[in-house]
Amino acid sequence: MSQSFRLRDKGRVDRSRPVSFSFDGRTLTGYVGDTLASALLANGVHVMGRSFKYHRPRSVLGAGVEEPNALVTVDRGRGRIDANILATTLEIHDGLVARSQNRWPSLTLDLGAVNNIFSAFIPAGFYYKTFMWPRAAWKSVYEPAIRRMAGLGPPPVDRDPDSYASQFDHCEVLVVGAGPAGLAAALAASAGPGRVILCDEGAEAGGALLGDPAAAIDGLAAWDWVGKVVAELSSRPNVTILTRTTAFRYGTQNMVGLVERVSDHLAGSTPGILRQRWRQVRACQVVLATGAHERPVLFRGNDRPGVMLASAARIYVNRYGVRLGSRCVVATRTDSGYQTAFDMARARIATTVLDMRASIAPALSAEAERLGIEVIAAARPIRAKGGRRVTAVEIEQADGQRRTLRCDLVLMAGGWVPVVHLFSQSRGKLRWEERVEGYVPDAATQAVRCAGACRGEFALSSALKDGFAAGQGAAGGDPGAIHGPPTCSSTEAEVDMRDVPMSVAADGGMAFIDYQNDVTTKDLRLAVREGFHSVEHFKRYTTTGMATDQGRTSNLNAMAVVGDALHRPMGQVGITTFRPPYTPVSFGALAGNNRGELFAPVRRTPTHDWAAAQGAVFEDVGLWKRARYFPKSGESMDEAVRRECRITRAVAGVLDASTLGKIEVVGPDAAEFMNRMYVNAWTKLKVGACRYGVLLRDDGFIFDDGVVGRIAEDRFHVTTTSGGAAGVFNLMEDYLQTEWPDLRVWLTSTTEQWAVISVQGPRARAILAPLVEDVDVSAEAFAHMTVREGRIAGVPTRLFRVSFTGELGFEVNVPSSEGMRVWEAICAEGRKHGAVVYGTETIHVLRAEKGFIIVGQETDGTTTPDDVGLGWAIGKTKPDFVGKRSLSLPGLTAPGRKQLVGLRPIGHETVPDEGAQLIGEAAPTPFSAQGHVTSAYWSEALDGPIALGLLRNGRARIGELVRVTSLVGEPRLWRVCDPVFLDPKGHRLNG
Secondary structure: OOOOOEOOOOOOOEEEEEEEEEEOOEEEEEEEOOEHHHHHHHOOOOOOEEOOOOOOEEOOOOOOOOOOOOEEEEEOOOOOEEEEEEOOOOEOOOOEEEEEOOOOEOOOOEHHHHHHHOHHHOOOOHHHHHOOOOOOHHHHHHHHHHHHHOOOOOOOOOOOOOEEEEEEEEEEEEEEOOOHHHHHHHHHHOOOOOOEEEEOOOOOOOHHHHHOOOOEEOOEEHHHHHHHHHHHHHOOOOEEEEOOEEEEEEOHHHEEEEEEEOOOOOOOOOOOOEEEEEEEEEEEEEEEOOOEEEOOOOOEOOOOOOEEEHHHHHHHHHHOOEOOOOEEEEEEOOOHHHHHHHHHHHOOOEEEEEEOOOOOOHHHHHHHHHOOOEEEOOOEEEEEEEOOOEEEEEEEOOOOOEEEEEOOEEEEEOOEEEOOHHHHHOOOOEEEEOOOOEEEEOOOOOOEEEOHHHHOOOOHHHHHHHHHHHHHHHHOOOHHHOOOOOOEOOOOOOOOOOOOOOOOOOOOOOOEEEOOOOEEHHHHHHHHHOOOOOHHHHHHHHOOOOOOOOOOOOHHHHHHHHHHHHOOOHHHOOOOOOOOOOOOOOHHHHHOOOOHHHOOOOEEOOOHHHHHHOOOEEEEEOOEEEEEEOOOOOOOHHHHHHHHHHHHHHOOEEEEOOOOEEEEEEOOOHHHHHHHHEOOOOOOOOOOEEEEEEEEOOOOOEEEEEEEEEEEOOEEEEEEOOOOHHHHHHHHHHHHHHOOOOOOOEEEEOOOOEEEEEEEOOOHHHHHOOOEEOOOOOOOOOOOOEEEEEEEOOEEEEEEEOOOOOOOEEEEEEEHHHHHHHHHHHHHHHHHHOOEEOOHHHHHHHHHHHOOOOOOOOOOOOOOOHHHOOHHHOOOOOOOOOOOHHHHOHHHHOOOOEEEEEEEEOOOOOOOOOOOEEEEOOOOOOOOOOEEEEEEEEEOOOOEEEEEEEEEOHHHHOOOEEEEOOOOOOOEEEEEEOOOOOOOOOOOOOO
C-alpha cells in the first residue's frame, strides 16, 4: 500500500528516509520519525485492534501514552516478543514486525465480535453473577475458558537475550517533561552552576509544541524555538538531555526512576547492544512539567474508528503530515478544540465545530468564518454512526432538534486532565480545582515543584512563565542574573470549565468510558444502582481505569457519570490512588544485569567438581549447589538414600557440609554479646567447649540455630543454617550497631573461608585418627560437643566433635583452599573401612530418626523453642536476650499450641506428603486440622516410614491415633510418638 494519506506540505518526518515495516503480515512503508500509528494511518489502515470484552474494531484515540486502543505485539526476532506495545509511541524502523492483538482468526474477521451482539447480557460484573452454576462447571468449563480469553497479547516464551543496564545519577535539578513548561524550566535552572537533567518520554523535545507549529515564542515559530532552546541547553556542560526516557516512579527523598529506551527505535537486533537503561536519579529539586491529557466526549459510538481526541488529530496532521479524513466534526467544550478545527481546515479537510457552550469568543468565531468552518453552538453529539469507520454523527441542537452531519472524522475536545501521577506518587496532596474541572497538585511533601499544564496552566503563555519560575526557584537562581521567561504572543484565554455543560450520555446505547476494557456509562450507572459508590469500589467492579492507560482518558469521565448518578458534584466523587509505574516498564529494564548467575550467583563447595564426576545429583540450598545423593548405576533416589543411610549407620559416611553458615564473633565482650543474642547462656562456657544455640526474633519465634564453639576467651565460632547465614549476620550486626554499640565486639562472616567435612558413624574416629595431628581424638580426651585446633593431613583445622546424625561424629573445618585435598585424604581412609559418601537427602533422614529439627522445616515463623522441645536450651537465670519478653506473651504460652511429635504408621507403609494435615482419629467431614507433617521419610534403620509433625497439644497426646491426609486417597492412621525414634539415650553419639 502507498502512503496515499500523506499531506505534502506538513510534518516533521524525514521523507528522504523511507522505512519498510510489516503489520499483520502486510509490508507497508513510512518515514523515519513516524510512529507505527502515524505510519498505519498514512497508509489508510485505521482498524488497529479489537476491544477486550466486546471485540469491537478500534483505531487510535490518542497520539501518545494515553492511547487505550492501538496495542500491538512486536516480534523483534530471536524469540523476542513484546506484547501490549502502544502503536502511538512505537517508532518504526526497517524490518519492524508488528501484529494486532485480541482477535481470531484475523483483525478484519474476529469471531469474538459475537460478544458485541450479546453485550446486553454481559454488563459490568456479569462474571460475578454468571459463573455460579452448576458448581462443578467452574473447574471444567468456566475457568479454562476465561483463562484462554484473558490477557491482551501473547507472553514471551524464550529467554530475553537483550542487554540492559542500570545506573545512579545525581543532580541539583531534575526536570521531567520537555514540553514548553519543561524547556523553560530547564533553561532557567541551567543558568546556575548546578547539574540539570531534562528527560522526556518522546523521541524529541517539544511536547505539545510538536503539534502546534503555528505558535510563536520569542519571535520564533514554535519548532524553531524548540530547536534553539535544545541547542542552547546541549551546549551547557551542566545539562543532560534524555529523550526516549520515561519517569515512571517517584520515590522517597527525591529518588526518581527513569527508563531510557536506548535502542528500541533502531533497526536490527545485534546481540550485545544495550536495549534499555534504568536510571535512578537522586535530585535536590524536581520540576514536574508532565503536561495534560485530553478528555473524550461522551456519546454513543464514541469508540468507532475515526473518532479520536482533537489534540491527537493536531499531532497526526502537523507533526506526522497525515490526512485523517475528508470531512471532520470537532465536538468541543474548550477553546482548544477550535485550534484543532483551524488546523484541519488548513489541511483542506472540510470542518464543522460542534461547541457544547452557548457563548463563543468573537476572535474564534471570526477565524472560523475566515476558514469556512461552520460553528454550531449549544449543541452536543448524540451518536456516531458507521461500521468499520465513522460515517456520520447525530447531534442535538439548543432547540432540541436533532440532525445528522456526514463525516469520516470526529474529534473530541472534552477538556484537559492534568498529569499528576508522579506528584501523587511523591506523596503530594491533590485538590479539586473547579476552574480546570480536575485534580491539581496542592501540598508537596518533598522538594518538588509542578509547572505548566500539570498544575492547570493550559495556556501556552502561562505554561512558559510557570515553567521558567519553577526552574528558577528550583535552582535558587538570582532573577537578575539570567534573562526573563520566554514570551508568547498568543492571546488564548485561560481555561475555565465552571458552568461548561457536559454530556454524561444518559441516552441508551454504548457511550464508552474505558475504551480498552469496554466500560460504558451504562456500566457505571449499574454499579451505582448496585451500591458501589466509592471510587475504589466502582473502579474494581467495572474495571474502569484498570487498562494499560491506567485511566488517563477514563477517570474523570467516570467521576462525572458517577457524580451525575449520585447527584453529587464531580469533585466529591473522589479519585483513585496513582501508583508506579506511570507507564509499563519492561522486566528487563528493572532486572538490568541482575539475572541468571548475576541475580542468584551459584555457590559451589570445594568438592563440587569431584561430586559431579562421581555422578552426584545436586539440589539448590539457598544459593548453594549441594549434592543430594550419589546414585550407583541403575539406582533410584530412594534406593541410593537407603544405601547411604544403611552404611553410615553401620560403618561411616562422609558429607560436604561447607555450606553451613559461619560467623566469627571476636572481642573482649564477645561472650556478653552472645549472651544477649542467643537464648542460651555463654559466659561460663569453657574454651574448647561447644553448645547448641537457638536464636530468636524479637517476637519470640525461632529464627535460626546451630552449634557454637568457644575458640578462646574472646572468640566464638558460630555456625548457622546454610540458608540463614546472611540473615543471622544481618540480625547480629543490626543489634550490635543500634542496640549495643558500647560492646567491644567484631563480627566477620567466614562461611566462604572454611570448608567443612562431616564424618559420621561408628568408624568415624578410626577414619580420622591416622590423619589428625596435635589432637587426641580418643573418647576420653575428645568428648562430644567439644572443639580442638590442630592439623589434619598437614592442614590447620578446627575439629569439632558434633553430630547431626545421632552417630559418633566429627566436623573437620579447614581453609577452603585446602578443602579438596583434605576431602580426598578422608575419603581414601574411609574407603579402607567401607565408608560411603552421602548427600543432603540422607542427612535429612538420619537427623529425623534422631528427632533433630531443621529451622524452616520443623519451624514456620510462628514456632517457639518450647513448641519444638527446645525449652531446655533457654538460660533460666539470664537477665535478657533477644525475644525473651515476647516468650511470656499470652499467645505464646497458651495451652493447645502445636508441639513437635513423632509419627509412626498403623497398618500401612505410606510415606506422607510434607505439609499433610493432621486430623483426629474420628474427625467428621469437613474436618478441622490439628497440625501438619513437617518432615516425612522412609527410615532404613526402622524399616518403615517415619514423620515429624506439629500437633496441637502434641506432647500430651503421645500414644494417640491421628489421621494424616493425602492428596490421593483417604486419610491414613498414624500413632503419635516421641520425636526421637532412634537411640534416645544417646549411646551412639557418645561412643
